[in-house]
Amino acid sequence: MIAYIIRRALYAIPILIGVNVITFMLFFVVNTPDDMARMFLGQKHVTEEQIADWKAERGYHHPLFYNDEEDGIDTIRKTIFYTKSLRLFIFDFGRSDSGRDIGFDISQRMWPSLAIAVPQLIIGLLVAITFALLIAFFRATYIDYWAVVICVALMSISSLFYIIGGQYMMGKILRVVPISGFESGLFGVKFLILPVLIGIVGGIGSSTRWYRTIFLEEMNRDYVRTARAKGIAEQTVLFRHVLRNALIPILTGVVVILPLLFMGSLITESFFGIPGLGSYTIDAINRQDFAIVRSMVFLGAFLYIVGLLLTDISYTLVDPRVRFS
């Protein structure tokens, strides 16, 4: 088992290198730091000096891969690839283009993101499973048919509508909870209610429909027929047999997104003014802060790979038929 995990972890390294190279190509080769400096300083009346200053301030003045002005190890160390890309591997994100420490910002901002994402995931999962099980109980009736139609309709509504509509209904008309903002500690809970609720409602259509097919698939298995043939009540069959077995694909499907919860949701956070990693990324995109976007791309890829690893491990844990090969 440990050998298997180590092998899977080693397999992640070439992928991370690939991600690193892609982001490097995208950010430094397709457009040179000179272009970025011009963009940042504005197009007109930019002198060469100003560009050089801007680059030196942010460490973009080195050559890309090979610095032939230096000697020995510095030919490699004093390059953009080394300072900006390779350091990501040890999670040294460096400074943003506006001069803030990215690593510190991330460590501060991941908690608000988690405060939204974790309750949203757990409650959403519980609600969707409950609904899906109910629909599966009434399978092949009008209830089933219309429930699926409602699910499809819910899926077809843009997530933006849920947020704007929810904010308007709850915050402006009913005036129950604040529209946006964030506060740490227990008093902050009131700020979380609306984004969490909207996240759940927005995701319920697709997940319920998906879980319903999983439940129905499980219900057609032989062991379920055996259980019914033995005369076990339908409720017992559903909860004891179907639910337990259907939870395996549902939960292993959730594992892959667990690490990504840190990244938060871009849209929700920017709408509700939550100082998480999602709004951090959005702000960086709008301010065209390339350093932050680059760090977030790498972090996101890393977390996704961790998620894949966790999924593989959880498969082997819950299903003994999967061998460590």
Next chain:
Amino acid sequence: MLPGKPVFLLTDILVFGLMLCIVLFFLYAMRKPHLREPWRQVVRSKAGVISMIVLSVYVGIALLDSVHFHPVLENQNAASGEVHYSGEVISLFDEMVSGLRASGEKTYSAPFAAYLYAKETVQQDDGTKQRVYPRLSWGAVHLDNPEAQKTADVLVLGAVGALKGIAVWLVLVTLLCLVLSVRAKRSFRATLGILLGGRSGVPWRTVILTLGAVVLVLLVGAEWAAKYHVLGTDKVGEDVLYQALKSIRTGVVIGTLTTLLMLPFAVIFGIMAGYFRGWIDDVIQYLYTTLNSIPGVLLIAAAVLMLNVYMSKHAEQFASLTQRADLRLLFLCLILGLTSWTGLCRLLRAETLKLREVDFIQAATAFGVGRVQTIFRHILPNVMHIVLITLVLDFSGLVLAEAVLSYINIGVDPTMNSWGNMINSARLEMAREPVVWWSLAASLFFMFTLVLFANLFADVVRDALDPRLAR
């Protein structure tokens, strides 16, 4: 034929190319029983025919909106005999709804309003100044006294539209009935009885009812839109209905071209990985795991940022704003495709892995059929259903994604009409007093209808094409 000099934008060419492919495919599939059967199942389901009718309205508008040209200028110098064209690029659809396009107001106005949303200082006849709601310059100008006449006028216009709609609908139904009775060699009355009785294989009664609803909505809407701003106007006074209709093209282009652009990569790589296995499989798997592990939104954001830098550096390369916006749209499709081809590639790889062990392919190999020919003759036709299912399934997700991306400013060009841009500019309007809801409602409604029927259609197509679900 066109009232002007044609302009071929890249997305136009691709959209019409795609349409041509679809038509050719259908003509081909009609002649092959095994390809015809699943589509027969699609047109036999009620959800299938309803969504097909609604989607064809959307696609029709998108296609009309994809024929671009420089219009002929009004004030021609007749003596020289030379024809002058405007620098502006408009589409056939613009030409058809030219009334809406020209109907600018000063600022917001509510749906069916006769007055502006904001008060203005107006000089009265007796020389005093007063702050009043001024009349609109286009909406409801035909009324002398809007307060008293408006409701009646709207109802009359609606009734006229409805009557026209019913007339058109009756003509359509008669034509349909005639065609069917000639084809089945039955009397007209017998055919009508079958159609209305709902006893036909294709649910013709549903077709007729849906057709009626669509024609009614279109004609009543057209009747109103000729005199009023049916969905109000936006901040700069542009008609919201016009914007929402123009956005259809953006949505349809993104939904279809993205899949089209990624298709070659996904199909070639997926089949190669599954068929050749070994190191080719390893390399391709590595490629898609790497691309897949970068969060999609961030990759798109990064790529669009880079495009911004490139565009501001090479501003001289773009002949016009329309062309620039068009190129940006195409680039967005490309980058969305780059993030979404991995799913299809994986599916195709798995299917090919299974297929290459199947008897008929083993037999082909034993007969000495070459690898390339095996792939094209035996494997490709047998994975086409997966490609088609992906094409329809991805459509709705992509339309929704466009809105979200445009909302965070990494979507289509801000000058381009799109539902995302409409929502983006509308989000601050909700905080106004009284609320400006129509822009938001219009974009969400149009988007919802398209996505809902695309979803329903995708479900039917998947059920029909997926052999694992076959009964």
